[in-house]
Amino acid sequence: MNRLTKSINTIFQKKRSWVDEMGHKAKGEKIRVTINEVAKKANVSKTTVSRYLNGKYEYMSEETKELLGTVIAQLGYRPSNLARSLKAKNSGVIGCTIADIGSPFSSIVLKGISDYCKQLGYNVLFANIGNDSINEIESIQSLLDNKVDGLIINTTGKNDDYLLSLKNEGIKIVLTDRSLSKPNLLDTVATNNYEATFDLVKYLYEQGYKRVAFFTQDMTVISSRYQRHKGFKDAMRKFFNMDGDLTTYVVELDDPQNTDDSLRKFVSVSKGEPAAIFTVNGVTLLTVLHGMQRLNIEISPQLGICGFDDWGWASLIPPGITTLTQESYECGVQSAKLLIERIKEQGEFEPKYIELPAQLVKRGSTDPKAINGGG
DSSP states (O other), X not given: OOHHHHHHHHHHHHHHHHHHHHTXXXXXXXXXXXXXXXXXHHTSOHHHHHHHHTTOOTTOOHHHHHHHHHHHHHHTOOOOHHHHHHHHSOOSEEEEEESOXXXXXHHHHHHHHHHHXXXXXXXXXXXXXXXXXXXXXXXXXXXXXXXXSEEEEOOOSSOHXXXXXXXXXXXXXXXXXXXXXXXXXXXXXXXXXXXXXXXXXXXXXXXXXXEEEEEESOOSSOHHHHHHHHHHHHHIIIIIOOOGGGGEEEOOTTOHHHHHHHHHHHHHHHTTSOEEEEESSHHHHHHXXXXXXXXXXXXXXXXXXXXXXXXXXXXXXXXXXXXXXXXXXXXXXXXXXXXXXXXXXOSOOOOOEEEEOOEEEOOXXXXXXXXXXXX
């Protein structure tokens, strides 16, 4: 029995146990858990449960929040969207656009959004943008036509003015993973891209590398790539006394020759000294690894590689790829939490910028001593 099957069975067993406990085993009877039953099982007041469901956590302890989350999940409680919408004039639906759902990072962000919204009784309408700025505007308008209560946007980076105009019209918006080119104008949840990249380049310096390359996709409109590049350049200047722009290579994912040429150039300018490659994200890392394979370039004491995004296969490629892992699920949760808080608020508020830390996962690809032939 696999893990997914076990999880599903566990959920059904918990629900079946609770049904037995409440004495509702009549065949064909569909049970709807009430807020009173949640309050009774958690041993709190109905008002406390209501405040939790509406994201009003003032004066509520972390223990109570955790308890209510557990009880709600166990009982399978979901608030009535119809009752809530009639009372609050809200639809109980949140709109979400993702720039590229093909990215494992983005799909996990969406799961975090969906899970949190479901817990509080909201449904999520989702649109995959495909990194197309025109599609982004059309999809957002379609979501608004469906009377969503607010929007979570993983932006293409090309529609800043449009997004700001929506905010000025009173539409609640939270940006997830990517910010506007001018920060602090919209609520945003993102990774500490600058600091994480800066610290990784420092680590490469401490490992004895003499030169580092930055391989990236286009950086002109994607804030996370720009922030990582800035962290790279500042660290190169401080630790290597080098201009990071000179070892920055923009690769085209659909042009293998472009990647191969960039790899040849970097290996050539390294002149046999220990050098390392930093990739801006998981897609670029995979693209560079394919290029290295085509050119018969191996990870060695003379050439290390690392990058953002700790996708599952990074640990499987010998000797293991050093990565920066992002809290993608938590990014989704925090984005949904912030938007729901805004939906409940009245009046003006200062935009929040919530920054989540990326964690360095050290593996053999940046440890010359761990690579065959190392000292």
